[in-house]
Amino acid sequence: MSDAVRGLARYSPSFVDALREHAPELLQQPGVTLGGQQVPEVPHGTTVAAICYADGVVVGGDRRSTEGYAIAQRDVEKVFPADDFSAVAIAGAAGPAIEMVRLFQTELEHYEKVEGLPLSLEGKANKLGQMVRGNLGMAMQGLVVVPLFCGYDQRRLTGRIFRYDVTGGRWEDADYHANGSGGKDARATIKKRYRHGMDRESAADILVEGLYDAAEEDAATGGPDLIRGIFPVVATVTAEGYRRLPDEDVRKAAERVVAARARGEG
């Protein structure tokens, strides 16, 4: 790098770059692995899904985390606002995933404050891909983190969904996606029910139904807990921003699914 480039590069708006310079011990080192040792059982998040609809995107996740065959927590949250106009849902090793979300949230806010403008949705998606790639060493040891990123694109005026593979590969889904251990089952349901340009209520309904089916087919995914009142976390991201749906709305959607099943449908 020439001196001029090196000089200018110091004025990076990236929080990760700032950490690397001022507090590198807070960053997970890309090369650090567990040296081939078996990773002890740690909590894993399971199924998350996102669906584009008329006003933006709806995203949700079940509430279970597991450690091997044990249930680690029954009311864990896997859907987070990344900033005002985007959300991340996490599946995989919960510890590194939640830390990645915290770093990603700080990264987006830092950029926005330094530059005076938020990153484009595309830029946010790329940044998250770089962070997933940074976790590759841990992923090879079994601590896989595969987020599902979605948001409202304020330039294209539409909801968009991005999924990742462990290498940081970034793939856009035009309509919906679900991942995690029950992702395939959730996708099967959503695929049958999905209609282009649905309204919010229908989109939230099929999301909850997809998670319900994932819970039926996958031991690691939790279903709605009507006794304790624990329901999937469901949020929308639209031109008005990120909004988590009230538990009451999700309860009603879950009860509709349960009632339909009781009638022998589905």
Next chain:
Amino acid sequence: MSIGFGYVPPEQIIKDKADYARKGIARGRPMVVLEYDGGILFVTDNPSTHLHKVAELYDRIAFAAVGRFSEFENLRVAGITLADIRGYQYGREDVTSRSIANAYSQELGRIFMEGPKPYEVELCVAEVGSGSTPNALYHIGFEGTVTDHKRHLAMGGQADDLNAELQRNYTDGIGLDQALRLAVSALSKATQSGDGGPAAGRLEVAVLERDRPRRAFRRLTSDDLNARLRSDDSAGDSHEAGEGPV
């Protein structure tokens, strides 16, 4: 004379540096910071709509500066970085205006004493309280002196005149519109001798709002500002009468 020809006493060096910084700052346009019943208001005359003098530092903390842009911009980004690292390392509530003001004070003090030239800037770090906790207003001078203020503070060129004007007309518990009027009238009085005072389109206005849940900083758009200043015109008579001759 027993002392060599090139000798300059330290008092003289300090005085020269301070004079230099003061002159630079006095050339810049002033800034007014006011507490109002719903938060903290920042008003400054700024012909640029993109190069800001007021900015968000952290959830409830803002940064305001006057003087040389390249210098305070550097400090602004450093402050954001410091706050974000601390919030990431510990927790969001562990980021305080006091620690940021102290860091600025140390850094400006170091630059003043060690650098070939002092920074020609004055800063304000302001934090809006939540619930019933009070606000904090810190003023940091070019040589690193930090002072805390209540109700209002002015900095930059004509700061003394502005402070006197605010002192005369400020009342506790004023609303946003009233605070805005006070700030604009003080700024136009102070800069009268210069270029006739700031026009509405050249004002940079931002607030830290007490009732906002997390990030309290907001810029007032020129539409919002024009609407508020128009309502000022219609209420102008009673406003002037209430204040008496100035």
